[in-house]
Amino acid sequence: MENPNLSSEPAAEGGARNSSSPGTAPATPGEECGCVRLGKCKWFNVAKGWGFLTPNDGGQEVFVHQSVIQMAGFRSLGEQEEVEFECQRTARGLEATRVSGRQGDDCHGSTYRPRINRKTRRMRCYNCGEFANHIASECAIGPQPKRCHRCRSEDHLHADCPQRSAAVTRTSRRSKSIASDEAAEAAEANSAAP
Structure with a gap:
């Protein structure tokens, strides 16, 4: 399933794009890139480290990767977290180049953490x-x-x-008796063969 916001199709005639939500005017390409914009996190997958931002000015959704999020420790975004961001147009659509909290503060991040599949190994203490x-x-x-x-x-x-x-x-x-039983069966099979 392809995300319509990430398609590389050219914009419709006149430079206007089809908006996924009626009643919101899409931002012009000059307004979308290169300036600081405000928005909210639509959703963010903490296990994969990426998600989408919804700009407050009603433009196209913006892809965000954890590597561009300004915060200490595990970088993620919470749902509906208000952020300010800069973005650039790529072949796949709009992509955030910097994401921070309001007034350039650190983002709060999601309360969820990805599950780590670690096998617990039993250790014997020799003391x-x-x-x-x-x-x-x-x-x-x-x-x-x-x-x-x-x-x-x-x-x-x-x-x-x-x-x-x-x-x-x-x-x-037990292993010796199993081995001797197998040897006896093999000997019987060899002697029965003409």
Whole structure:
């Protein structure tokens, strides 16, 4: 779906453009570019970093990218936020070159922030043995004696844990029996073939 405000078609005869809203007179091309204009943010996508401004003088909507917004930190615009801006005509339509709050102040920005898809990784603290959100050097508990992280016994370490060796032998027996079953089936298949 193509936005009619971003089309590169030439203006209608006489230099007038078709206005998307009836009753508003479009601004002349000289008024649209190169001067400071006032307007409101029609909408802004904080995840993608772009949106559109509606000029107060009733001209064509103006594309705005987050890189031209004057504010500290995460740059965005809130819906219906009043701004002043400068723009230029590009092949795709009008594009803002500078966007700020009224009288050149910083913009307020949107209250929404884009969602960050971060996989949370479970980390084991080798001091307290917990799966937590810290590592041993940042552990709130003081230094602990060496101990098994599986059963927390100070008699042995994780590599020598009797619980671990029982689990390993069960797994290794199971994998050995599966491998021997597969070998027996392969031998039967070879002997049955003429």
